[in-house]
Amino acid sequence: VISKGDKMLHLGKYESLLKNYRLYIGGLLLTLLLLVIYWTNKRYKYCNKINVLILKKESLEHQLETLSVMQKRLLKKEQELDLLQEFVGTVEEDKARLYYLTNQINILRKENKDFFLNLLANTKSYKLLLQLIQKKRDNCKCRDLFSEKEWDWLLQDIDYLSNGFVERLKKQIPLLSKSDIRFCCLFKIGISYADMALAFDRTLDAMYKKRNVILVKKVANMSKFCSLEELIDSI
Template identity: 30%
Template sequence: EQYDSAFVYLNRGIPSDNYYAKTNAYMKLSEMAMRLGKQNEALEYETLYTIYKDSMKLVEQPVEVVSSLKDVLYRQSTERYESFLTRYRFCLLLFVLLFIITIYFFLQRRRKRKKEIARLVDKRQLLYKSIEAIKKELEEKKLEIKEIQQHCECLESDVNSKVQLDSCLNELLEQYHSMQEDLERRLVERDEEVRRLRNLNLKFILMSSPIYQMLIALCEYNKLNPDGMKKITNDEWVILLHEIDMASLGFVERLSTEYEYLLEEDIRFCCLVRLDFKYADIAYLWGCTSAAVYKRSWSVLEKMGLNKDKKVKLVDILRKV
């Protein structure tokens, strides 16, 4: 009865699609048939067990192949990812280094430019002082020479005194001519330094000044607050024009002299253009529309007598002033 129950249980597993269940069922049935002395049934079950066992191995092989292939693909993808990650890190590091180097060289160049500007400005000031000192000395020498000449005219009878005065006069004249040559040389040197300073970018010279930073802040404020725009005050205009005049060696004065029909508002507008502000930014600083700024530009060109030439740009004209 126990074997009958086992036979029934094992026979239920035979219709299963699972080769593992069938193989195990035929193996158990073969063992039970052998114990019961049913040799033919045992042999039949043994044969079926062998068949399904071989089939089970055939089924396992593709699974192993697929599993191995998955492992290979996973390793390859992992290696590719690690390789990509390494290259990405290298490129990122290289980009950061290049960025840092670029910033460093930019700051170094800017620092050198500032030092060069400061040196040129100091040299110009020293030249102006030395020129003024030489001019003053020349005037003093000129007065001394004049006094000696007048004294010589009064001492025609006194030969010895006249000879001494003539010697002193000649010495003063030599000093006077030497100082004149020195003055001419320094004037040439001054003009050369002035030309070098004029060739420098005015915006670069003034960009670190408080008044220029105020213009930048005012422009940004008006962009964010179009309904409550602020304007440059008269005191700020005075400071700005003075700073521009100092940095450009008299740009405002030269502009008003060369183009005498320009009004005060035109001069102020030209100063903003000379600082390389875009017309859109000037509109925010001026508290008006871009159309009004372009109209002002055409008006200034017309007052300069250049309105007929449509190719002329105001900023190019101002850079030559």
């Protein structure tokens, strides 16, 4: 016969086990709830990240499509320019027509240059160059330089968007140094001598001297060009 005391002891143990069991169950449910909340939040963030990447991808595709259209228009303008230049050679005796055609060539050249500069303005390399120049304008003690990789990016963009200007420059004037080529490229994209001095971390006088070196020493066999602008426009 189980005594009343034993019954009370067993009942106390049972209630203690039941209480512990409830705590374990509650802890497990709480852990599961926290896991559900964690994974739900993580999935939400992941979905948001995916949506942002999709938007960026669509924006990039749109920019590439716009760039492709402008590139085709630029190529068409260059083809028109080539045709007009060929035609000019066949009508040298007709001064009035020659004058008209020369004006048309100049107009096409300007349109061509505007297209080129508009395309270049959207490139990362050109924006980095402008940022460096502005930084050095704002702080005359700044000694930052355009890195070799950034120069390579810029020249690649100029060469691509101008349908091979850099390669033609190297081929026509093989004596140009790497610095001379960069100088000519900055001149082509309309960078002033003062801003060139900032980009190269040199004095303004050094930029004028470099221009003279290119005209006098490096292109002595092309003496028909009186200015760097005529030389660059001819390439």
